[in-house]
Amino acid sequence: MKENQDHKFSRREFARRTALLSATASIVPAGIMLPPEAFPGASPYAQSADLPKLSAESQAEADARFELVLSRYGNRLSEEEKQSTKALCYSLQTTLEHVRSYPIKNGDVPALFLRPLIDRNRAKSTTAKVPAASTNKP
């Protein structure tokens, strides 16, 4: 518990702010590249030319993530570290975009936790034997 005394707000509040920031991000139209200063919370750290190009929606989310980190840990970071944190938020955003854009269906289950495929029968060979009409019956 002692380790948490530096926090400015609780985990619950952290989650609430994250949700709020995500919601804010989602109302920005996708695909429009806006200058960083167009977004609330835009800071000097948004000016770096090294940041990856993102859509407006993604940029807003990355900026929101950066602001979240600043609000939580900003007092621990030097100016240089803030620049690096900003870049890391943008880099993470590109990772997230790749993952989110992959087409998955509702029935695609997560590998939580990983069970390596050794002798496990593959689902498609099992389900292929089940008549399609019967799958939705109670």
Add this chain to the structure above:
Amino acid sequence: MLGESVLYESVSELAKRIESKQLSPVELTESYLARSEKLGPKLNAYARLTPDLALEQARAAEKDIHRGHYRGPLHGIPYAAKDLLAVKGIPTTWGAKPYVDQVFDYNATVIDHLNHSGAILLGKAAMIELAGGMDYMYASASLQGEAKNPWDTTCWTCGSSSGSGAIVAAGLAGFAIGTETWGSIICPSAFCGVSGLRPTFGRVSRYGAMALAYSMDKIGPMARSTEDCARIFAAIAGHDALDRDTLGIDKAAFTYSPAAELRGRTLKLGWLTNAWTKVDPGVQRSLDVAHKVLQGHFPGMKDAALPDGPWEQAASLTVKAEVSSAFAPLIQSGRVRELADPSGRIGGYVYETVSGADYTTAQRIREILQLKMSALFDSYDVLVTASQPVAATPLDLNLITGLAFPDPLGGIGNLCGLPALSVPCGFTEKNLPVGIQFVARAGDDVAVLQAGGTFQQATDWHRKHPKIV
């Protein structure tokens, strides 16, 4: 003191002489200790040596063997363990300043297995702080500073099992234990010109090992040959009730058998055409020669391609989310500021913002990928490519800008828990080692050992050693 020619012998060769009482485990241990004391600091290879424990174990081994109680091929063989494996009563620092005084009162399961086999712990191998889980941009991201490559001390060993690579390559121990979450056995093995096995996820217990990414961490041997890796793997593999992620008894255990390894079955090899976007010319030349060697032994070898998809990104997200949970106290307390690397001081702050939804999406993609890879392994038993597209890099290189290239096979292999083996396959024009890797279906570790063993029967790259000034 024993000479270099003996100290560079493989475990298999040393074992024969120990069993026949032609070689004393005490003399072998004293010789490795002397060499480690002399060369270890020059390479930043060790976190610490454990001479008292080593000599105690060596004397016990010698006594046992003289009484006729020979335990097997690791009995009396000195080794080093990456400094994230708990050894009772000895500091285990995880390579990071915040844990410099950390001492556990129990052994990691791997250490217990090696004790049971009669192996002798020479010391704890240096490593990248927190195994690189919080990110790092310089080779100096370690309590011991940058690990220097025995082949060229102006170059890095790669990480995070950096000390393990240096120790084996410099002949400071018979073998070393490394760990891999993503690249940490394969890359140092390639850069240092040693043989390294990343076992299937769940075959080796992680109990007592620092957790970085719970669903991706693996422990494996780094040694002088594939055969040595197989022997060590046989000693450390097995189900462990203390690690919930170990496989069942029948799936986790591995029994070493030279016959099964080299003549087990006719392997179908797939030569990967899309594992790397660009390969350094020096690496490519070695790879071309290796291709011919493999073609001669596996005439059915065909080109193969990895499936397209956001596998690396899913793997990256998995590591980021899990590491931020694993080190939440360190991040939230602000003690990350004590880490050596500038990236490590901020990574955790960002990664703990990864949402549960995004993490779960990555895990759903992971399951799809497992099925795709399983289908690919219906056509090939073993996939082959360069271990890295470059040879060892300069010590002061900014790794984020200078060593940034796509690594889909690393992402896929680690996300799916696939076994991989890196063995030396040549040298660049600067005399830096080049590695070739073999990757197989989860659980089919014997296939990569068979492929690597066959390659090493036909080549002698693994018998080359650096001249350390």
